[in-house]
Amino acid sequence: MAFGWIDEQARARRRAGLVRTLRPRPADSPLLDLASNDYLGLSRHPEVAEGAAAAARTWGGGSTGSRLVTGTTELHTELERELAEFCGFEAALVFSSGYAANLAAVTALAPHGSLIVSDAGNHASLIDGCRLARGTTQVVAHADPDAVRKALGTHDGPAVAVSDTVFSVDGDAAPLAGLAAACREHGAGLVVDDAHGLGVLGNGGRGAPYAVGLAGAEDVVVTVTLSKSLGSQGGAVLGPARVIDHLVNAARTFIFDTGLAPAAAGAALAALRLLRREPERAARAREVASELHGRLTAAGLEAVRPDAAVVSVRAPSPEEAVQWAADCRSAGLAVGCFRPPSVPDGISRLRLTARADLSGAELDRAVRVIGETRP
Numbered sequence: 001m002a003f004g005w006i007d008e009q010a011r012a013r014r015r016a017g018l019v020r021t022l023r024p025r026p027a028d029s030p031l032l033d034l035a036s037n038d039y040l041g042l043s044r045h046p047e048v049a050e051g052a053a054a055a056a057r058t059w060g061g062g063s064t065g066s067r068l069v070t071g072t073t074e075l076h077t078e079l080e081r082e083l084a085e086f087c088g089f090e091a092a093l094v095f096s097s098g099y100a101a102n103l104a105a106v107t108a109l110a111p112h113g114s115l116i117v118s119d120a121g122n123h124a125s126l127i128d129g130c131r132l133a134r135g136t137t138q139v140v141a142h143a144d145p146d147a148v149r150k151a152l153g154t155h156d157g158p159a160v161a162v163s164d165t166v167f168s169v170d171g172d173a174a175p176l177a178g179l180a181a182a183c184r185e186h187g188a189g190l191v192v193d194d195a196h197g198l199g200v201l202g203n204g205g206r207g208a209p210y211a212v213g214l215a216g217a218e219d220v221v222v223t224v225t226l227s228k229s230l231g232s233q234g235g236a237v238l239g240p241a242r243v244i245d246h247l248v249n250a251a252r253t254f255i256f257d258t259g260l261a262p263a264a265a266g267a268a269l270a271a272l273r274l275l276r277r278e279p280e281r282a283a284r285a286r287e288v289a290s291e292l293h294g295r296l297t298a299a300g301l302e303a304v305r306p307d308a309a310v311v312s313v314r315a316p317s318p319e320e321a322v323q324w325a326a327d328c329r330s331a332g333l334a335v336g337c338f339r340p341p342s343v344p345d346g347i348s349r350l351r352l353t354a355r356a357d358l359s360g361a362e363l364d365r366a367v368r369v370i371g372e373t374r375p
């Protein structure tokens, strides 16, 4: 039977208690949200919603074509200019998702004969970029500039190191300055995914590369998503103008994909302008993360010290992690649950988001529920 083999996979998944299901979120959900990536609480901000609505009224429900044909509106170019300026880079290119931006950056910057040195904890979209690229990938130990240096030393020809700035699973930060130094010793480029850093790290949320003085460097390329701190949808690559021009000409997920929907571009632009006006939102997200970590630790839970707004809590097993998250939900709290195969090290976690707009009372409630439902 066609696709018969998927039934065996489904049975194995059920036996392991690891079946994934979709649960529609009601617009007026009563759950306290520590699961979304809406780090600054901007996705439902009236100015952001109006940015989307106004863009849709002006430009329509979709962008109508690929960016190189009809899919570039004035909104797209404005967003690119303002994003690049905010994060301190020469130029930016907007994509329909952060996933597509990562596929573009890695594939277009790792030609045949090149080496890609990839952190073992990188996001799936960077991993898939490595798989699609013509270059050869070497996966190196997590957050280890010496491992990157050693790998780069084995190769003659174009090379690039690829890393998340803040890792999605544990919320720990990459040693960006060390990675940049290792790359420079070998004339290699550095591509970093700042999905969890934009809007949270760096002065006023200008991102992790900005925070360590790498913004605008000629050998650094940054990818971001518009779907987390900016509360919209879409992605972007930031870097030197010559790299961005190269992507326009060579990146398949730019050339062959329909341009970002105008509503998403309008929402992201509104959120970016809001963040410029209210830069304290970024610091607040970091404060909430540190506060959440402190309260979890005081309650005897094993939480990783956060470097941005992601807080990870260890669970004893995949099954118990799934049950723990379900029990939290029953008690009115939405939390993320990371377990194999989504985690490379096999350790299951609850994954919490320290939203900038969480109150002290909400943090208390969240920690109490997590403590009371612990396996």
Ligand code: PMP
Pocket: 097, 098, 099, 100, 102, 123, 125, 164, 168, 193, 195, 196, 225, 226, 227, 233, 234, 235
């Ligand atoms: N990179 C990282 C580190 C992410 O966490 C995500 C989102 N899960 C992405 C890239 C993909 O971004 P998007 O959701 O915009 O496709």
